[in-house]
Amino acid sequence: MSTTDTAARGTRGDGTSSRPSGPRSPLSAAMGFAGRHAVVVAAIGSLTYLLLPIAVVILQSFNKPAGRYNTSFNEFTLSNWTNMCAAGGMCDSVVLSLQIAVLATIGATVLGSAIAFALVRHRFRGRSSINMLIFLPMATPEVVMGSSLLTLFVSMQMRLGFWTLLIAHIMFTLSFVVVTVKARLSGLDPNLEEAARDLYANAWSTFWRVTFPLALPGIMAAAMLAFALSFDDFIVSNFNAGNEVNFPMFVWGASRRGVPPQVNVIGTLMFVVALLAVVGGQWAAAQRHRNR
Amino acid sequence: MSVAARRGAATPYLLLLPGLMWLGLFFAVPLVTLVSTSLYDPNGSLREGYRMTWHFATYGDALQAYWPQFRRSFGYAGTATVLALVIGYPLAYTIAFKAGRWKNVLLVLVVAPFFTSFLVRTLAWTTILADDGFVVQTLQAIGLMDPTGRLLATPVAVIAGITYNFLPFTTLPLYASLEKIDHRMIEAAQDLYCSGAQAFRRVTFPLSLPGVVAGTLLTFIPAAGDFINAALLGTPSTYMIGNVIESQFLQVTDYPTASALSVMLMATIVALVVVYVRKAGTEDLL
Numbered sequence: 001m002s003t004t005d006t007a008a009r010g011t012r013g014d015g016t017s018s019r020p021s022g023p024r025s026p027l028s029a030a031m032g033f034a035g036r037h038a039v040v041v042a043a044i045g046s047l048t049y050l051l052l053p054i055a056v057v058i059l060q061s062f063n064k065p066a067g068r069y070n071t072s073f074n075e076f077t078l079s080n081w082t083n084m085c086a087a088g089g090m091c092d093s094v095v096l097s098l099q100i101a102v103l104a105t106i107g108a109t110v111l112g113s114a115i116a117f118a119l120v121r122h123r124f125r126g127r128s129s130i131n132m133l134i135f136l137p138m139a140t141p142e143v144v145m146g147s148s149l150l151t152l153f154v155s156m157q158m159r160l161g162f163w164t165l166l167i168a169h170i171m172f173t174l175s176f177v178v179v180t181v182k183a184r185l186s187g188l189d190p191n192l193e194e195a196a197r198d199l200y201a202n203a204w205s206t207f208w209r210v211t212f213p214l215a216l217p218g219i220m221a222a223a224m225l226a227f228a229l230s231f232d233d234f235i236v237s238n239f240n241a242g243n244e245v246n247f248p249m250f251v252w253g254a255s256r257r258g259v260p261p262q263v264n265v266i267g268t269l270m271f272v273v274a275l276l277a278v279v280g281g282q283w284a285a286a287q288r289h290r291n292r
Numbered sequence: 293m294s295v296a297a298r299r300g301a302a303t304p305y306l307l308l309l310p311g312l313m314w315l316g317l318f319f320a321v322p323l324v325t326l327v328s329t330s331l332y333d334p335n336g337s338l339r340e341g342y343r344m345t346w347h348f349a350t351y352g353d354a355l356q357a358y359w360p361q362f363r364r365s366f367g368y369a370g371t372a373t374v375l376a377l378v379i380g381y382p383l384a385y386t387i388a389f390k391a392g393r394w395k396n397v398l399l400v401l402v403v404a405p406f407f408t409s410f411l412v413r414t415l416a417w418t419t420i421l422a423d424d425g426f427v428v429q430t431l432q433a434i435g436l437m438d439p440t441g442r443l444l445a446t447p448v449a450v451i452a453g454i455t456y457n458f459l460p461f462t463t464l465p466l467y468a469s470l471e472k473i474d475h476r477m478i479e480a481a482q483d484l485y486c487s488g489a490q491a492f493r494r495v496t497f498p499l500s501l502p503g504v505v506a507g508t509l510l511t512f513i514p515a516a517g518d519f520i521n522a523a524l525l526g527t528p529s530t531y532m533i534g535n536v537i538e539s540q541f542l543q544v545t546d547y548p549t550a551s552a553l554s555v556m557l558m559a560t561i562v563a564l565v566v567v568y569v570r571k572a573g574t575e576d577l578l
Binding site: 039040042043045046047049050051052053054056057060072111112114115117118119121122124130133134136137139140141142143144145147148149150151152154155167168170171174175178228232234235238239247248251252255259263264266267268270271274275278279282 | 301303304305307308310311312314315316318319320321322323325326328329338379380382383385386387390396398400401402403404405406407408409410411412413414415416417419420422424425456459460463509513514516517518519520523524534537538541542547550551554557558561565
């Protein structure tokens with residue numbers, strides 16, 4: 001195993017140039033040991049920092065808050081889970097988030113995959129400016145993207161609502177789809193398509209029977225990413241939703257009056273679904289690998 | 293020669309056109325309307341409509357009025373970026389070099405925060421940092437904090453929240469570049485009598501620089517524009533420029549001022565990024 005390899009060498013490297021070889025003193029060995037583990041200890045600390053809020057979200061979903069604010073653990077209850085929609089307007093906001101996320105995912109995945117295919121499989125002029133146009137939205141703060149789109153909609157006198165929200169979501173997820181699908185496509189062996197053509201497949205059937213199936217894992221990953229980004233978006237949505245309220249906007253509004261504990265139920269559900277999707281995806285990839 | 297090339301040059305453009313039009317119409321054109329909105333007559337209103345008067349003075353006025361928030365945004369974002377690097381590096385290093393078969397599990401744990409809502413997990417920090425929460429209680433018990441001191445509604449809470457929210461963005465690129473390092477390079481350094489620390493400083497760290505640059509950019513850019521942490525974990529005295537832009541657009545509806553602030557935020561970020569990438573000598577990243 002490579003990890004133990006480097007670990008062993010790490011201790012050997014502790015000797016100074018005055019004592020280049022021979023057995024090392026127990027002290028320097030002990031310090032080397034502590035040094036190596038300091039990194040791991042720091043890493044465990046970082047992971048705790050990352051995961052602690054998730055534990056709190058899950059815990060609070062089973063809490064019966066003492067007052068208006070669900071901030072400290074009071075009493076165990078299942079009623080938040082059984083009365084999920086008791087928090088006024090929350091379930092409607094989840095439904096809106098799901099609708100927008102599904103439609104935005106379809107839109108962005110179709111448009112973005114087409115761009116990725118063109119960029120990887122074709123040579124044409126203007127590539128670098130196209131790459132720039134795709135890169136820039138990912139490097140723009142959401143508050144700038146959201147507010148600039150708002151000025152466009154206002155100057156075009158478009159009514160803010162479902163459709164402006166959908167337009168915005170397709171816009172900011174598109175670049176992520178392009179990048180993800182492109183990564184998969186450029187890792188593919190072009191000889192496979194060559195072989196299909198040598199076997200008299202035309203362009204259409206080469207694409208649908210060879211290229212597309214090979215690209216599919218990348219397209220699926222891109223779609224999952226787009227869905228997650230869209231479902232959880234607050235900043236861009238907040239500028240362009242008009243009177244519509246998606247789930248993050250509901251949480252934002254509720255944070256001023258006291259957040260209902262059902263919000264933590266949705267937070268926990270999102271976590272469980274996403275975890276299952278990722279673990280399932282890795283498992284499926286491992287199976288495919290084994291069958292090969 | 294690929295099939296598509298033989299079939300003619302139209303195919304790539306047909307594939308590109310719909311998506312690029314979408315980005316052009318709803319990403320590039322809005323940046324133009326944002327700039328033009330910032331130059332409208334500041335005496336207009338959303339209800340009566342705005343006239344274009346090329347009123348450049350809005351920029352100076354807005355900067356003067358909101359300089360503290362502007363400076364705070366970059367101060368908080370810079371601090372959070374450095375903290376995320378310090379916290380994320382050991383984590384990325386451990387996953388790349390010491391995790392063995394736990395690598396994938398740890399990577400899933402690093403992105404786990406993204407599995408739940410940004411706002412919900414930021415609100416969880418109000419519980420963790422609450423005055424009667426265990427963090428404050430522990431710090432007070434061991435004398436590291438005043439009995440009346442608090443964390444929530446302070447800059448510490450806001451910076452901690454920002455660092456937390458963007459930590460995976462720092463960790464993943466770091467991991468990606470550490471993972472690519474050829475172990476034999478580090479072994480060679482040690483065979484040449486480098487100590488562990490020297491090998492890290494002279495070999496491992498320089499080789500991970502592309503990850504450092506990518507990770508810090510991915511953290512700094514969204515952090516500078518963030519207003520969720522400042523709003524949920526702070527008070528108006530910790531508000532950042534994002535909070536001002538949000539309220540100027542949506543509550544005050546002073547569009548010229550809000551647009552000018554948005555343009556200046558974007559311009560400052562672009563300028564800083566260009567300088568930083570030049571300095572780090574990794575232009576090929578862009």
